Amino acid sequence: MRARDSEGTDDGQLTDSPSFLDPASWAAAIQEFDLGQGVQDAHLDAICDFVARQCAMPIALVSLVDVDEQRFLGRAGTDWTATPRSTSFCATAMLNGEPMVVPDARLDPRFADYAIVTGDPFIRFYAGAPLVTTEGIPLGALCVLDTQPHPEELSAAQRDMLTLMAVSVMDRLSLRRARRKGRLAARDARDALSESELRFRMLADAMPQMAWSSRADGFTDYFNARWYEFTGLPEGACNGDEWAQCLHPDDLDRTLAVWRHSVATGEPYDLEYRLRRADGVYRWTLTRGIAMRDANGHVLRWFGTCTDIHDHKVAMEEREVVSQELSHRIKNIFAVVSGLIGLSARDKPLFKPIADGLRARIMALGRAHDFVRPHSRDSMPDRARQDSLHGLLGEIFAPYEASPGERVTISGKDVRIDDRSATPLALLFHEMGTNAAKYGALSTPEGRVTLVIEEDGDAGPTGQILMHWREKGGPPLVAPTMPGFGSQLLDLSVRRQLGGDFEQQWLAGGLAMTVRVPATAFSRQG
Numbered sequence: 001m002r003a004r005d006s007e008g009t010d011d012g013q014l015t016d017s018p019s020f021l022d023p024a025s026w027a028a029a030i031q032e033f034d035l036g037q038g039v040q041d042a043h044l045d046a047i048c049d050f051v052a053r054q055c056a057m058p059i060a061l062v063s064l065v066d067v068d069e070q071r072f073l074g075r076a077g078t079d080w081t082a083t084p085r086s087t088s089f090c091a092t093a094m095l096n097g098e099p100m101v102v103p104d105a106r107l108d109p110r111f112a113d114y115a116i117v118t119g120d121p122f123i124r125f126y127a128g129a130p131l132v133t134t135e136g137i138p139l140g141a142l143c144v145l146d147t148q149p150h151p152e153e154l155s156a157a158q159r160d161m162l163t164l165m166a167v168s169v170m171d172r173l174s175l176r177r178a179r180r181k182g183r184l185a186a187r188d189a190r191d192a193l194s195e196s197e198l199r200f201r202m203l204a205d206a207m208p209q210m211a212w213s214s215r216a217d218g219f220t221d222y223f224n225a226r227w228y229e230f231t232g233l234p235e236g237a238c239n240g241d242e243w244a245q246c247l248h249p250d251d252l253d254r255t256l257a258v259w260r261h262s263v264a265t266g267e268p269y270d271l272e273y274r275l276r277r278a279d280g281v282y283r284w285t286l287t288r289g290i291a292m293r294d295a296n297g298h299v300l301r302w303f304g305t306c307t308d309i310h311d312h313k314v315a316m317e318e319r320e321v322v323s324q325e326l327s328h329r330i331k332n333i334f335a336v337v338s339g340l341i342g343l344s345a346r347d348k349p350l351f352k353p354i355a356d357g358l359r360a361r362i363m364a365l366g367r368a369h370d371f372v373r374p375h376s377r378d379s380m381p382d383r384a385r386q387d388s389l390h391g392l393l394g395e396i397f398a399p400y401e402a403s404p405g406e407r408v409t410i411s412g413k414d415v416r417i418d419d420r421s422a423t424p425l426a427l428l429f430h431e432m433g434t435n436a437a438k439y440g441a442l443s444t445p446e447g448r449v450t451l452v453i454e455e456d457g458d459a460g461p462t463g464q465i466l467m468h469w470r471e472k473g474g475p476p477l478v479a480p481t482m483p484g485f486g487s488q489l490l491d492l493s494v495r496r497q498l499g500g501d502f503e504q505q506w507l508a509g510g511l512a513m514t515v516r517v518p519a520t521a522f523s524r525q526g
Contacts, residue, residue, distance in 0.1 A: 044074025
């Protein structure tokens, strides 16, 4: 079946391509399948979700190409209901006898000028299998899309899967046509369902992952061949709850509790546990399951996969051991330097105030390092996310208050940080906290400090983060006549390392300072 560049005439009518037979036959097919107003079908949504997962694409659609637009009968990863036919990849894909793959739409002259390629949502990759009636009339396509190009295209298995699932879509639409005509007997429906189940089993057995399916009540009645190859058990030995015999004893109660919760609520099933391999070795496995629902939202079945993640998990644990060892050594260096400063100060009492301040700054750097270093779930800081500016500030100000927020209140936007910005931020706010404790609001019982963080503009190259420091309730302040070490430290941290600026006001009620830093200086990831 040949493809074409023009997909319609100037008056909006379909061309005389042999694929369409004639406009009247095509319109009759749309009516025969009861698709004149489109159809919302949870089964088609589930197929789209399955296809998107297997192809590792963010969007999957079942499209029906009409004269002026294409409507989406099933979808995953988007809320689109229809788009103009003039920007339809599927209008071309449905005329091919096999899946059409467009690795980068910008480089394909058929689609490079489409509005959805040159503008939002900036489609780059497309792959679609045609939806064709038994009479040879194309209706649309089952497709996957991405906003990133994929020069590697799809694997042969993914192409076969897309074609097979397109047949399943047509089976579903054929059932709709048969119900409308009233010619589908109960025996034919059972045969169609059995054939569809056979296709699913063939597809599942061809998958490299372990796959399973359960009834709505949680009774597991199917595992694919990969499951039985992994566990070494005979087919059918894991039906019902018997699959739990393969779990590590320490993971059994937790796994069953999470599964029963998902069955009771319909929430996605997502869990890591240890699964016994045929040779008796337990391997860490990630299992995920989703519920297929009917039009009323009732769960029809559960479909899921199990993926062996043991090697990845072991590698992460080894990385954590190395990370902890490096962190321990770095903290020891901080401790040695701090100790050397203390020893030097013993012989020179006049140097003690300077030494105490220097030691405090070194310890602040140590806390900043420990906060942003790579962590496992067990070593993650308790107070906040590891990449959180609020979390880092909480660690810095913890020595100045008995409980968070008692003396220092942090509010406003929480900005993502990384190891690059943590050091100057720790030095900056440690200096502010120390000065407030010596001379400002934190030197009196009733004194308080507020720190408000806000965004000025967007998070792009021109965006700024404003941090407003305000002290209240402290002793009267007098503006310094000469810049001291603290001012030099602020200049180093804010202007030189973070590329920002700051303004200070020595008010009667306490110091007020605004720090302005480019949003891109906080994290490489923005």
